[in-house]
Amino acid sequence: MTATKREPAEGAKTAILYLQLQDSLREAIVGRKFAPNDAIPTERELAEQYNVSRITVRKAIDGLVYEGLLTRRQGAGTFVAERVEKSYSKMTSFTEDMMSRGRVPSSQWLSKTAGTVNPEEALSMGLSPGTLVYRYNRMRFADGTSMGLDYSTVPADCLPSLESVEDSLYSALEANGTRPVRALQRLRAVAFNAEQARLLEIPVGSPGLLIERRGFLADGRPAEYTKSYYRGDAYDLMSELAHNP
Ligand code: 16G
Secondary structure, three states, X not given: OOOOOOOOOHHHHHHHHHHHHHHHHHHHXXXXXXXXXXXXXXXXXXXXXXXXXXXXXXXXXXXXHHOOOEEEEOOOEEEEOOOEXXXXXXXXXXXXXXXOOOOOEEEEEEEEEEEEOOHHHHHHHOOXXXXXXXXXXXXXXXXOEEEEEEEEEEEHHHOOOHHHOOOOHXXXXXXXOOOOOEEEEEEEEEEOOHHHHHHHOOOOOOEEEEEEEEEEOOOOOEEEEEEEEEEOOOEEEEOOOOOOO
């Protein structure tokens, strides 16, 4: 059998083109040719500029959206994703964090259940076995892009009912006069597992930040035990330090 030099098949050519376009867009974003929050050129403009089809452009952009470098805003275009600079030392809620940055928060419920504390929750919050708690598990989005997952447990005596939490846990707690005023937090690096990655539509093993928060009321009673799994590519955590000799 003789080896013949063959032209790449049509499909392979498209694949090469979209990967090339993806690389040059990625370079432009990482090299800050486009700043965070900048709109990138439209599909039509990119297709003309790079002399490729709009399908190729769409595929290249899809990949960068998947990587978290770009976000699509309905009706407005495609923008360079902006990392959320979140203070590690302020006790804000996801809703407040997003709204203060002009992003539109939304959530998708994974579950909302009532039950008695499990051993982990009991130890974390100092609750006696048998205490009734509400559990709220949610996917969190900003402008429709997945940002992370919140798994919250709240003692039932902090809320009027399981159903009282709609869009924001903290506003429900606030309305009930039981918003935590003090918290302990612990931060750990994690890799998203297959289930979490599927929910967030990111590659399995993507880096994440696990922030565990235990929130307390002024009288010391526990009000919240939340595990927040935030996308590592979406957040910058900031805190202010002072030297107090
Ligand atoms: C944030 C908090 C979480 C809180 C949630 C309430 C961190 C690390 N975690 O995700 O503890 O339960 O906000 O948000 O800040 P919501 O009021 O928008 O439901």
